[in-house]
Amino acid sequence: xxxxxxxxxxxxxxxxxxxxxxxxxxxxxxxxxxxxxxxxxxxxxxxxxxxxxxxxxxxxxxxxxxxxxxxxxxxxxxxxxxxxxxxxxxxxxxxxxxxxxxxxxxxxxxxxxxxxxxxxxxxxxxxxxxxxxxxxxxxxxxxxxxxxxxxxxxxxxxxxxxxxxxxxxxxxxxxxxxxxxxxxxxxxxxxxxxxxxxxxxxxxxxxxxxxxxxxxxxxxxxxxxxxxxxxxxxxxxxxxxxxxxxxxxxxxxxxxxxxxxxxxxxxxxxxxxxxxxxxxxxxxxxxxxxxxxxxxxxxxxxxxxxxxxxxxxxxxxxxxxxxxxxxxxxxxxxxxxxxxxxxxxxxxxxxxxxxxxxxxxxxxxxxxxxxxxxxxxxxxxxxxxxxxxxxxxxxxxxxxxxxxxxxxxxxxxxxxxxxxxxxxxxxxxxxxxxxxxxxxxxxxxxxxxxxxxxxxxxxxxxxxxxxxxxxxxxxxxxxxxxxxxxxxxxxxxxxxxxxxxxx
Numbered sequence: 001x002x003x004x005x006x007x008x009x010x011x012x013x014x015x016x017x018x019x020x021x022x023x024x025x026x027x028x029x030x031x032x033x034x035x036x037x038x039x040x041x042x043x044x045x046x047x048x049x050x051x052x053x054x055x056x057x058x059x060x061x062x063x064x065x066x067x068x069x070x071x072x073x074x075x076x077x078x079x080x081x082x083x084x085x086x087x088x089x090x091x092x093x094x095x096x097x098x099x100x101x102x103x104x105x106x107x108x109x110x111x112x113x114x115x116x117x118x119x120x121x122x123x124x125x126x127x128x129x130x131x132x133x134x135x136x137x138x139x140x141x142x143x144x145x146x147x148x149x150x151x152x153x154x155x156x157x158x159x160x161x162x163x164x165x166x167x168x169x170x171x172x173x174x175x176x177x178x179x180x181x182x183x184x185x186x187x188x189x190x191x192x193x194x195x196x197x198x199x200x201x202x203x204x205x206x207x208x209x210x211x212x213x214x215x216x217x218x219x220x221x222x223x224x225x226x227x228x229x230x231x232x233x234x235x236x237x238x239x240x241x242x243x244x245x246x247x248x249x250x251x252x253x254x255x256x257x258x259x260x261x262x263x264x265x266x267x268x269x270x271x272x273x274x275x276x277x278x279x280x281x282x283x284x285x286x287x288x289x290x291x292x293x294x295x296x297x298x299x300x301x302x303x304x305x306x307x308x309x310x311x312x313x314x315x316x317x318x319x320x321x322x323x324x325x326x327x328x329x330x331x332x333x334x335x336x337x338x339x340x341x342x343x344x345x346x347x348x349x350x351x352x353x354x355x356x357x358x359x360x361x362x363x364x365x366x367x368x369x370x371x372x373x374x375x376x377x378x379x380x381x382x383x384x385x386x387x388x389x390x391x392x393x394x395x396x397x398x399x400x401x402x403x404x405x406x407x408x409x410x411x412x413x414x415x416x417x418x419x420x421x422x423x424x425x426x427x428x429x430x431x432x433x434x435x436x437x438x439x440x441x442x443x444x445x446x447x448x449x450x451x452x453x454x455x456x457x458x459x460x461x462x463x464x465x466x467x468x469x470x471x472x473x474x475x476x477x478x479x480x481x482x483x484x485x486x487x488x489x490x491x492x493x494x495x496x497x498x499x500x501x502x503x
Contacts, residue, residue, distance in 0.1 A: 035483045035485075035494050036485070037484040037490065041065060041066070043084065044060040044061065044084045044085070045087065046087065047441070049090070049408070050071075050092045051093035051094070051412050052071060052430070055409075058073065062081075066482040067435065068433055068436075070433060071432075071433060090442060093408060093411070093431065094429055094430050094435075094440070095126060095127025095428075095438035095478060095479070096125050096128075096415040096416060097127070097419035098129040098363050098415075099129075099224075099360070100362035100363060101121075101390055102132045102135040102366045103136070104135045104367070106136055108136055110459070111367050111368045112459050113156075114152060114153050114157050116458055118156075118157045118495070119158050119491055120391040120457040121158070121390050122158045122485045123455070123475060123486050124391040124393060125394045126393070126478075127159050127428075128160040128420075128425060128438065131149070131161055131162070131163050132164055133164050133186075133190055133201070136152075140164070140166055141165065142177065143181055146163060147184075150163070150499055150501075154499065155494075156495050157498075158497050159485065159497045160436075160481070160498045162423060162425075162500040162501070162502070163499075164187060165178075165188070165189050167204060167209070169208055173211050175211075182216075182221065185503070188222040188224060188287075188424075189222075190223070190224040191203075191224075193228060193264045193267070193268075194226065194230045194260070197384075206267050206268070206271055209268065210274065213272075213281040213284040214274075216281070217280075220284075220424075221285070221424065221502065222284070222422055224287045224288075224289050225268060225286060226290070227265050227289070228260040228263075229260055246380055248329055249327040249331075249380055251381065252339060255381070258292075258341070260338070261297040262293065265300045265301060269304050272304055273307070276308045276310070286311045286312075287312045288312070290319070290338065290362070291338075291358065292319050292340070292341055292345075292349075301357075302357055312360070312422065314361060315349055315353065315361060316363060316389075317396040317400070318387045320349055320396075320397070320400055320401070321399075322465065323345075324342045324343075327340065330378025331378070332379070333463055333467075335373075335380055335385045336386055350404050353414070354406070360419050361393070361415055362419070365387070365388060365390035366386025369460060370460055370462055387465055388464040389464065392466050395473030395475075398411065416428075436480075436481050436482075437479055438479065440479075441479075442475045442476055443476060446474040447470060447472050448470070448471060448474055450468065480497060
């Protein structure tokens with residue numbers, strides 16, 4: 001080969017690199033710089049089962065620029081459009097909205113963190129979550145601590161994430177501080193009526209809650225409350241030797257009886273009357289989180305609703321999936337607060353959910369490091385309480401709900417529509433024109449074993465109580481604002497979820 005050819009090689013290599021660069025640049029524009037596994041911003045999602053507010057249709061959803069711009073039935077679209085992703089008989093429905101999750105960032109990212117937590121959420125069909133103000137450090141109780149959380153979330157989230165602020169004794173009577181926190185973008189406030197287990201998030205009482213509701217009324221945002229009031233008698237039992245074998249779940253269950261929930265809700269209702277039409281806190285709303293007691297506590301909430309109090313209630317999949325009788329000795333993966341109760345209570349929870357007395361579901365994803373779960377020791381009284389669940393709430397709800405005849409429309413109501421309303425997300429929660437293109441595609445009939453071979457994206461999968469279960473409902477794809485962020489075990493290259501702030 002002559003000298004001229006050798007001289008041309010570097011030039012050709014340079015030209016090739018330029019062409020490759022521009023190709024990548026062009027591709028990244030269409031895939032939004034790695035935000036999506038699908039290289040188009042204008043396309044159609046087709047399916048024979050699309051869950052819309054008007055019912056389940058066979059057809060296609062047009063997505064453009066991150067929003068839903070049209071919805072057509074099968075006879076109106078078949079074969080007419082380009083860039084169609086046809087999912088056949090798989091279910092297409094609005095992405096789940098989890099209004100109760102602890103991602104522990106910043107400060108305790110070793111427990112979970114925004115990257116792993118939102119990857120797991122996306123893999124489970126969750127497109128939006130509202131992060132709780134505690135278990136991260138410092139707790140989110142001021143504009144300064146909210147800023148730290150927002151900074152931790154930026155460029156680290158695969159789904160959209162909003163934030164609750166904390167109502168604690170330190171800020172409860174300081175309207176200026178609460179208004180500043182709400183002005184900074186929290187979607188509402190959260191408080192505990194019993195010790196939270198987190199030093200910088202102390203418990204509140206009815207006077208704090210009443211004061212908080214008066215401020216929230218101006219913003220028309222909710223107060224979420226962990227509703228247990230600690231009894232001196234039972235709290236004394238929660239010691240290493242005060243109430244029986246600490247490895248027995250029944251020992252732990254006795255330390256947090258249903259009367260704790262009932263007492264808290266009874267006290268709450270002395271102030272929720274202010275939220276009625278014409279009341280001094282009209283516009284505020286109270287939401288009872290993770291209800292476990294389906295007897296007296298639920299009856300009190302039903303009565304408050306009948307009286308016109310602005311109040312809603314959620315429960316969680318672990319209360320619907322498990323019962324106290326089946327929890328093995330020493331298996332602290334099942335410890336949470338309030339606790340999982342007996343099988344009869346579980347039946348009552350399902351009945352209340354099916355009848356509409358329980359408004360919605362949430363994960364209460366509350367992970368930690370395995371060391372704090374004391375998996376080897378098995379001491380229920382000393383282990384950290386919390387269920388790790390965020391990736392599996394859709395198949396868990398569907399699998400355990402088959403016995404009760406749940407429908408796809410009910411799933412959407414519990415996991416999308418009503419949570420969207422609670423969090424003030426009016427452009428989410430339904431497959432409707434103008435809404436964000438937040439979509440989950442899944443196969444309800446496909447079963448899988450949740451074992452060590454199953455892809456799990458939470459940081460500490462060994463602590464999940466669902467390990468070893470056989471579930472129905474495989475998530476195929478998750479779209480967030482039109483970006484395909486998850487597809488059968490793979491995530492988009494870049495974390496492009498949005499932090500959503502209330503305005």
